[in-house]
Amino acid sequence: MNYQETLTWMFGRLPMYQKQGKSAFKKDLTNILAFAEVLQQPQHNFKSIHVGGTNGKGSSSHMLASVLQEAGYKVGLYTSPHLKDFTERIKINGKEIRRDFVIKFIETHQTFLEKQGLSFFEMTVGMAFAYFHHEKVDVAIVEVGLGGRLDSTNILSPELSIITNIGLDHTQFLGDSISAIAGEKAGIIKPNTPVVIGETSAASKKVFLAKAEAVHAPISFAEECESIFLTSDLKGDYQEKNKQTVAVAVENLRNQAWNISHENLQTGLAKVVVNTGLRGRWEMLQDSPKVIADTGHNEEGLKIVLNQLKELNARKLHIVLGFVNDKDLDQLLPMFPQEAVYYFCQPNVERGMPVSILVEKAKDFKLNGNSYSSVKEALAEAKLKAQPEEVIFVGGSTFTVAEII
Numbered sequence: 443m444n445y446q447e448t449l450t451w452m453f454g455r456l457p458m459y460q461k462q463g464k465s466a467f468k469k470d471l472t473n474i475l476a477f478a479e480v481l482q483q484p485q486h487n488f489k490s491i492h493v494g495g496t497n498g499k500g501s502s503s504h505m506l507a508s509v510l511q512e513a514g515y516k517v518g519l520y521t522s523p524h525l526k527d528f529t530e531r532i533k534i535n536g537k538e539i540r541r542d543f544v545i546k547f548i549e550t551h552q553t554f555l556e557k558q559g560l561s562f563f564e565m566t567v568g569m570a571f572a573y574f575h576h577e578k579v580d581v582a583i584v585e586v587g588l589g590g591r592l593d594s595t596n597i598l599s600p601e602l603s604i605i606t607n608i609g610l611d612h613t614q615f616l617g618d619s620i621s622a623i624a625g626e627k628a629g630i631i632k633p634n635t636p637v638v639i640g641e642t643s644a645a646s647k648k649v650f651l652a653k654a655e656a657v658h659a660p661i662s663f664a665e666e667c668e669s670i671f672l673t674s675d676l677k678g679d680y681q682e683k684n685k686q687t688v689a690v691a692v693e694n695l696r697n698q699a700w701n702i703s704h705e706n707l708q709t710g711l712a713k714v715v716v717n718t719g720l721r722g723r724w725e726m727l728q729d730s731p732k733v734i735a736d737t738g739h740n741e742e743g744l745k746i747v748l749n750q751l752k753e754l755n756a757r758k759l760h761i762v763l764g765f766v767n768d769k770d771l772d773q774l775l776p777m778f779p780q781e782a783v784y785y786f787c788q789p790n791v792e793r794g795m796p797v798s799i800l801v802e803k804a805k806d807f808k809l810n811g812n813s814y815s816s817v818k819e820a821l822a823e824a825k826l827k828a829q830p831e832e833v834i835f836v837g838g839s840t841f842t843v844a845e846i847i
Contacts, residue, residue, distance in 0.1 A: 445541040448548050449528055452562055473560050474594040477568040480554055484568075484575035488518065490598045491691070494586035494630050495606030495640060496623070497743045498684045501676060501714075501723055502606055502640070503585045505688045508717040509710030510581060511535050513702040518574040518582030520595070522563070525722055525737075525844040532570045534577055536718045543573060563587050567594040591629020601698060603630045603659075604691055605650070606684065607641040609742040624649035633657040636694045640664050640687035664690040674711040678724035678736060680746040685711055722843045724750070727836075731828040732756075733821075735836040735843045739765070741773055747837065748777055756833035760785065760824040764817055764842040765800060766793040775807045783827070784811025785820035789841035817845040 443451060478485060493503045500521050507519040517535055524530040529538035547569050548555070555565055567587075574582045581601070586593045590605075608624045624646035631637045631653045639650050642663060654661040670689040674681055688711070692702050714720055724747070727733040732754075738747040751759065759782040765771070766789065786801050788794040797813040804810070814820035817836070824834045836846055 443545060443549065445545055448545045451552075452528075452548065452565065470592060471594065471597065473558055473564045474567060474597055476558055477551075477554070477560060477564065478571070478597055480551065481568055481572050484571040485598050487575040488579050489581040490600045491581065491583050491602045491604065491695075492586065492595065492598050492600040492630050493583060493604045493606070494590045494593075494627050495604070496609035496627075497738070497740065498606040498640065498680060498687070499585050499604075501678075501681060501720070502604060502684045502688055502691075503583045504714050504718040504720040505674070505676070505684060505711055506604075506691060507533075507536075507583045508714045509688065509692060509702065509707050510583075511717050512710040512713070513700070513706040515580040516578070518570070518577070518579040518584075519718060520567070520570040520574075520582060521585040522566070522587055523840055525840070525847060530719070531566060532573055533718065534574070534579055536716075538719075539569075539573055543576075544569065547572065561594075564594045586627075586630060589626040589629070591626050593630075596630055599632060600630075600635060602691060602694055603632060603635060603637040604687065605630065605637065605639050606687055607742070608643070608646040609740060620645040621649050625653075628653040631657060631659050631661075634659060636660045636662070636698075638662045638664055638687060638691045638694060640683055662690055662694060667693075672708055672711050675713060675715045676720070676723050677726075678738075678747065679750045680738075680743065681723070721847055722840070725843075725847065727847065728825075728834075730830040731760075731825070731832045731834055733825070733834045733836065735847060737840040737843045738837060739769070739839050741777070744774060744777055744837070748779070751833070751835055752779070754833055756831075758783065758829070758832040760828050760832060760834040761811075762787065762817065762820045762824055762834065762836040762842070762846075763800070763838045764789045764797070764820075765795045765838045766791065766841065767795040767799075768793065769795065769839075771800070771803045775804060775809060778807070778809055780808045782809070783824075784809050785824050786811055786813045787815075787817045787820040787842070789817060789839050790845060791841045794839075794841065817842050821846050 510517045519533045532539040664687040722737040762785045764787040788797040
């Protein structure tokens with residue numbers, strides 16, 4: 443198979459949460475443990491930092507990777523989902539995995555993958571770990587896919603665990619209370635391994651403290667540490683908390699004799715996009731009219747993004763909006779401004795919410811606009827309508843943003 447055929451096989455034959463939702467979610471680690479055995483346990487052959495949480499885990503992973511690159515380390519980075527191409531998920535010092543490695547890896551293990559019935563995510567985790575071992579990285583920053591305790595990435599024995607925050611997202615898999623979700627995320631806290639927690643509530647803090655105590659893991663709460671004031675090329679307001687979490691993580695690594703200077707931290711945060719290629723986080727796509735895209739897609743993430751939009755004091759706001767079908771619109775739509783002009787659309791994935799459903803629901807919350815057959819068409823129309831001093835925002839889903847950057 444060539445690269446495109448390999449991807450088609452990976453995406454099409456096996457269940458994938460990003461496309462299918464709940465039916466792709468596996469509640470155990472059997473498959474990844476079996477695959478790791480076949481791959482000769484690559485996860486034990488490089489140091490790692492494991493990053494979970496509801497919001498900010500992708501940004502925090504990229505920030506930390508950038509800082510460690512600036513400190514001279516060879517840094518693997520595993521994140522999901524991708525925006526444009528599968529290879530974005532697996533990087534070393536900002537450079538995406540080679541396509542020939544992807545092809546060869548699937549070709550070599552195809553029989554096992556078919557027989558064992560691995561999910562897309564499970565095989566991708568195996569590929570990332572094999573690649574990091576093959577390329578002899580000094581350290582890999584590994585982002586949890588979903589939850590923590592039963593996530594395929596949770597076969598790591600990391601130097602440090604990070605949990606950014608807890609919010610009510612993916613409740614159909616992780617539980618419908620903060621403490622239940624915190625329990626799943628706390629599954630990445632390992633015996634005698636330091637853990638940094640970004641933000642807490644009374645309910646989540648209790649869970650984290652109990653788990654850390656049970657496994658003798660030193661625990662740090664970033665929000666209780668001395669605040670840092672460093673700039674980053676990631677401009678969303680929500681990045682302030684991510685920067686604080688990463689700074690406390692760096693302090694923990696220094697305590698383990700990692701050689702990371704304050705200048706490395708400063709430069710690493712300032713050059714996240716340059717060093718890692720991260721996109722879609724409060725990203726300015728055009729200046730006049732201003733076009734901003736952001737992948738925030740749950741209540742906590744969207745609340746901060748919409749507040750930041752409000753602070754722009756735009757004469758008029760145009761919002762290109764599309765969701766996936768497992769989102770609770772009764773929870774999300776009331777946060778959106780009624781005075782904005784809406785361009786409703788459906789992201790082009792199997793899980794994309796039909797635009798007709800979105801339009802009808804939006805009317806309940808007095809959000810008015812037209813529907814469009816694609817995200818690109820919706821954005822094109824918004825650009826036609828918007829005056830130079832007005833603002834266009836594109837969001838609602840990672841997949842909505844992916845189609846226009």
